[in-house]
Amino acid sequence: MTHQRLAVLTVLQREQRPLTIREIHELLDTAGDLATVYRTMHVLQEAHLVSRCDFRDGVARFEVSCACGALHHYHVICNNCGEVRGVEIEFPYAMLEGIASQTSYSHISPHVEFFGVCPACSKEGQNKKKA
Amino acid sequence: MTHQRLAVLTVLQREQRPLTIREIHELLDTAGDLATVYRTMHVLQEAHLVSRCDFRDGVARFEVSCACGALHHYHVICNNCGEVRGVEIEFPYAMLEGIASQTSYSHISPHVEFFGVCPACSKEGQNKKKA
DNA sequence: CTTGATGCAAAGGGTTTGCAGCATT
DNA sequence: AATGCTGCAAACCCTTTGCATCAAG
Numbered sequence: 001m002t003h004q005r006l007a008v009l010t011v012l013q014r015e016q017r018p019l020t021i022r023e024i025h026e027l028l029d030t031a032g033d034l035a036t037v038y039r040t041m042h043v044l045q046e047a048h049l050v051s052r053c054d055f056r057d058g059v060a061r062f063e064v065s066c067a068c069g070a071l072h073h074y075h076v077i078c079n080n081c082g083e084v085r086g087v088e089i090e091f092p093y094a095m096l097e098g099i100a101s102q103t104s105y106s107h108i109s110p111h112v113e114f115f116g117v118c119p120a121c122s123k124e125g126q127n128k129k130k131a
Numbered sequence: 132m133t134h135q136r137l138a139v140l141t142v143l144q145r146e147q148r149p150l151t152i153r154e155i156h157e158l159l160d161t162a163g164d165l166a167t168v169y170r171t172m173h174v175l176q177e178a179h180l181v182s183r184c185d186f187r188d189g190v191a192r193f194e195v196s197c198a199c200g201a202l203h204h205y206h207v208i209c210n211n212c213g214e215v216r217g218v219e220i221e222f223p224y225a226m227l228e229g230i231a232s233q234t235s236y237s238h239i240s241p242h243v244e245f246f247g248v249c250p251a252c253s254k255e256g257q258n259k260k261k262a
Numbered sequence: 263c264t265t266g267a268t269g270c271a272a273a274g275g276g277t278t279t280g281c282a283g284c285a286t287t
Numbered sequence: 288a289a290t291g292c293t294g295c296a297a298a299c300c301c302t303t304t305g306c307a308t309c310a311a312g
Contacts, residue, residue, distance in 0.1 A: 033269045038302065056185055076236045085234045092223040099245055103216045105207050108247035114230055116239035164294045169277065
């Protein structure tokens with residue numbers, strides 16, 4: 001609604017990758033207060049305009065919510081250099097049904113992040129082996 | 132190896148659920164220092180004796196690594212009351228292959244947590260609707 | 263005027279680290 | 288004696304919060 005919030009959304013739209021709150025703050029033209037960005041992210045999250053992801057490094061990241069069709073948006077993070085790749089792939093909904101039937105939980109939604117080794121770091125590893 | 136580390140493993144074995152470092156510390160008979168538990172968890176993690184999971188609440192949790200066969204161990208967390216249920220279910224490895232081929236990343240491993248509403252909270256919701 | 267967003271500063275909470283002391287080999 | 292684990296305290300970082308101010312309806 002407010003100017004600041006639109007600015008945050010614009011940044012996220014432009015970057016098209018998960019951003020730390022600190023990164024968002026630095027990318028804002030009219031850099032307001034960091035606390036304001038934190039509050040803004042809460043609002044945008046509850047409005048389902050952005051989604052939060054967690055790369056297991058203790059820092060929350062945000063990106064614009066995808067207009068998910070059949071394919072869903074995931075991330076693969078390099079264990080070595082931290083590079084993040086986006087992936088569009090179908091999530092196996094059969095799994096959700098299995099979980100629902102095993103647990104009687106409802107409204108189940110998965111939070112998934114993939115970790116691996118990126119091509120560049122893979123090569124480096126090979127070089128190290130050879131050396 | 133050391134006494135403290137075995138004690139931590141024993142606690143995790145006994146409880147059979149993801150524990151906060153603070154919880155582990157409180158469950159230890161000879162409660163040493165919190166910092167020691169933090170260091171211990173790092174060691175155990177690197178030794179692949181425990182695995183860390185993340186329930187998106189800013190606190191790391193640990194449990195004994197499963198001797199994974201065909202079925203894998205996952206968690207379903209109640210969005211309302213925070214109750215955690217364990218689930219044993221097959222993970223769709225086809226998904227991993229899809230991601231590997233899309234990204235050229237190797238050694239891909241998924242980190243998954245499921246969120247939903249537990250049966251008890253589901254009932255409460257219905258009561259509220261009726262009331 | 264009333265409501266809500268902002269900036270600023272301080273506090274909170276989980277985690278890490280430096281250092282000295284202690285145990286074990 | 289040497290290595291490494293422990294306890295203690297302080298520091299670090301991300302995040303949240305109280306409060307006064309400011310902008311908008």
